[in-house]
Amino acid sequence: MAALEIEDLTHAYPDGTQSLRGVNLSVERGSALGLVGPNGAGKSSLLLAALGFLRCGGAVRVGDVELTRGTVREIRRRVGIVFQDANDQLFMPTVFDDVAFGPLCAGLDETEVRRRVAEALEAVGAGHLADRAPYHLSGGEKRRVALATVLAMRPEIILFDEPTGNLDPPSRSRFIRVLGDLPATRVLATHDLDAVAATCARTAVLSEGRIVAEGRTTDVLADADLMRRAGLDG
Amino acid sequence: MHHAYLDKFAARDSPVHRRDPRAKTAAFFALLAAAILVPPGLWWPFAAVAVIVVAVWAASGVPLGYLLKRVVVLSPFILFSLVLFPVFYGGRAVWTAQLGPWQVSVTREGLELSGNIAAKFVLGVLILGLLFSVTRFQHFLYALSRFRVPQLLVMQLGFLYRYLFVVLDEAERMLRAREARSAGRGGWHLWRASAGLVGTLFLRSYHRSRRVYWAMLARGFSGEVHVLGRLRWRAADTAFASSLVAVAAAVTVCWAAVGLR
Numbered sequence: 001m002a003a004l005e006i007e008d009l010t011h012a013y014p015d016g017t018q019s020l021r022g023v024n025l026s027v028e029r030g031s032a033l034g035l036v037g038p039n040g041a042g043k044s045s046l047l048l049a050a051l052g053f054l055r056c057g058g059a060v061r062v063g064d065v066e067l068t069r070g071t072v073r074e075i076r077r078r079v080g081i082v083f084q085d086a087n088d089q090l091f092m093p094t095v096f097d098d099v100a101f102g103p104l105c106a107g108l109d110e111t112e113v114r115r116r117v118a119e120a121l122e123a124v125g126a127g128h129l130a131d132r133a134p135y136h137l138s139g140g141e142k143r144r145v146a147l148a149t150v151l152a153m154r155p156e157i158i159l160f161d162e163p164t165g166n167l168d169p170p171s172r173s174r175f176i177r178v179l180g181d182l183p184a185t186r187v188l189a190t191h192d193l194d195a196v197a198a199t200c201a202r203t204a205v206l207s208e209g210r211i212v213a214e215g216r217t218t219d220v221l222a223d224a225d226l227m228r229r230a231g232l233d234g
Numbered sequence: 235m236h237h238a239y240l241d242k243f244a245a246r247d248s249p250v251h252r253r254d255p256r257a258k259t260a261a262f263f264a265l266l267a268a269a270i271l272v273p274p275g276l277w278w279p280f281a282a283v284a285v286i287v288v289a290v291w292a293a294s295g296v297p298l299g300y301l302l303k304r305v306v307v308l309s310p311f312i313l314f315s316l317v318l319f320p321v322f323y324g325g326r327a328v329w330t331a332q333l334g335p336w337q338v339s340v341t342r343e344g345l346e347l348s349g350n351i352a353a354k355f356v357l358g359v360l361i362l363g364l365l366f367s368v369t370r371f372q373h374f375l376y377a378l379s380r381f382r383v384p385q386l387l388v389m390q391l392g393f394l395y396r397y398l399f400v401v402l403d404e405a406e407r408m409l410r411a412r413e414a415r416s417a418g419r420g421g422w423h424l425w426r427a428s429a430g431l432v433g434t435l436f437l438r439s440y441h442r443s444r445r446v447y448w449a450m451l452a453r454g455f456s457g458e459v460h461v462l463g464r465l466r467w468r469a470a471d472t473a474f475a476s477s478l479v480a481v482a483a484a485v486t487v488c489w490a491a492v493g494l495r
Contacts, residue, residue, distance in 0.1 A: 053448050073454070081452050087400055088445040093372030093392060105454035135239075135399050153453060 001063060003029040003185040004050065004079070004157050009058035011045055019045040020056065021209035027157070032179075032186040034196030034217060037206035038231035043189035044084070046206065047159045051081055062157065077106070080150035080184075081159040086142035090134035095126070095145050098134060102153040120152040121145075124178055140171025144178065157185040164192045191232065193221055205230045240395070243296050243367040249470075250294040255373035256380055257471035261478035262365040268482035269357040272489070274343070274350040280357065282485045286478065287360055296367040305359045312355045319351070320344035371395050376465070397442070405435055 004027040011020040019042045027033045037043050049056045052072040060067040062078050083089050092098040099120050103113040121127045124144040134142065143163070150158055163179065164172045172195075179186065180199045188200060196203055197217055204214040207230045213220055220226065227233040244251070250258070265283055272279045291301070325343030332338075366374070372392070379388045408431050416424060 048448070051448075051452055053451075073456075076452055076454060083445065083449060085445070087397075088442060089449045091393065091396055091446050091449065093370075093375070093396065097372065101450075101455075102453040105456065133239075135396065149453065 001029075002026045002061075003031075003063065004187070005059075005061040006046070006050065007059040007061070009046065009049055009056055009060065011042075011049055011054050011056040018209055020049065022058070023206070023209070023211055025204060025211060025214075027185055027187060028202075029156075029185055030183065031202065032188065032200040034200035034203035035187055035189040035206055036191060036193060036196060036203060036220075036230075036232060037189075038191060041206045041231075042209045043206055044161050047081060047161050047187070047189055050159060051076055051079060077153070078155055079157045079159065080153055080155035082143075082146050082150055082161065082163060084161045084165060086139070086146040087134075089146040089149060090137075090142060093133060094130070095121070095132050095134060095137075095148075096130040098145065099130075099148045099152045102149060106153065116152045116154070117148075120148040123151055123182075124148045125174070138171070140167050140174065143167060143171070143175055147175075147178065151182075155184060157187070158182065160186065160188045160190070162190050162192075163188060164190065164195045193232065197221060205232070207231065239399070240366045241369065241371045243300070244370040246295060248293060248295045248368070250290060250368045250474075252470075253368075253474050254465055254467050254471040255369050255377040256465075256467070257475035258365060258369050259374060259377040259381070261475045262361055264479040264482035266358060266361050268485050269361070270354055271486055272350065272354070273493070274346045276489055277349075277353075279485050279489055280353045283357055283482070286481060287357065287364065290478075291360075291364055294364065294368050296364060300367070301360055301363045304363045305356055308359055309355075312351060315351050316348050319348040323347055373465070393446075397439075397446075400442075401435065401439055404438060405431070408434065 004025075006023055006025040009020050009023040010018070012018045023042070023046060025033075025035075025046075035043055035046065045054060048054050050060050050067075052060075052067055052069075052075060060075075062075050065071050065074055065078070067075050090098050092101055096117060099117045100113050103116045108116070117130070118127070121130060124147050126141060126144050126148055129137065129141060129145060134145065137145065147158075160179070164175060167175060176195050176198050179188070179195075186199070188196060190196060200217050202215065203217040203220040205212050205220060205226065212230055213223070213226050224233065265286060269280065269283045291298070320340045321338055321344065323341055323344035325341035327339035328342050328345070330337060330339040369377075375388050375392050378391075379385060412424070412427050412431065416427075
């Protein structure tokens, strides 16, 4: 059984513009899938739809649970998302509070919450930032702490929306390394092809709301014709 | 961009800093209330509160210049009332002048009221400034929630504090962009752009708030705020809070009792 399965997903904005036109995708447990496409292809919409934030046609399945209004809380327990703008995700007064937010909402007791926070911060190399205010962190630190807020919930699947955007080269390399070491199933929606090449075994290409190609990363990225048609060359 | 944040000095150490945030919040707000309740015409309660504030300040090690600067920076807000009240508030005139066709007089009651407002303003800014210089903002919010202030309000304050600087940064960037494209011209065009700027800032904040809400939902938020209890109340906190609250109450009772007689 696939960890994440998306079947014929469609979505249109309130003004009528179609953002997803029947997306089919399957992600194997423990693997990392790159989701590449130019800006406007629908990558962010696809990730948001998988978590039930958009009203869509089609189906989303996480393991054996299908996404419905009733199962959306369970889906969000199993699937985490790291947003494009880390500021949107760090909304508590301190890093510790932010990373503890998820476990606290899940009703865990104090000892367990503290353990999870320590674990998650350690995993992203941000243990020393626990008492800092998110506003004063650098871009790279924010990105890693945002990931820690998700890791603390121990999700099976983690979705990343432009994980390397706006990062300087050292922060970018560091984040890619952390990404690669995670045991969870990962989906990277990005146009950073190098990051995809470094972490993902398989890649799907999204163009104008449809998957136009899917296969091993090396094959997909090497297909110059495909890259050009999908608007990813240059 | 690095803005001056409200609790700049809150991470320092002093006997005052070390007190439980609940004790500090209760004590400072009691002093604030004692200052705000003083009726026009009475001056000794202000002096009493000021003496206590100075004593706490001295124990805290917070730079005086920082606190005084805040009073100066915020003073435009009350300048209006300071100027208008002496002139327009009825009562016994203490000074009259002829300004062209108008006769302007400054009344004693107007001066008293104006002075009353000024004293409350100065003490208020000093007290709150000192509170946030010895208490980290999230600890203050924690104290509020322990005092049964509605969670919704506490969360709103938290978000305001958290995102205020983000919004200020955006505004700064937009102003700079406007500056860069205005080729030195000012006037009407800049004003028109300002309207657009405010509107855009609002829209961006609105969209950001939606994303933050999604981020909260994605992490399991279901309406309740949970706080980990991390602070311990000590004997020194009882001493600090009770003494200051008692003095504030005593001052108020004194003038209230005299007034009732």
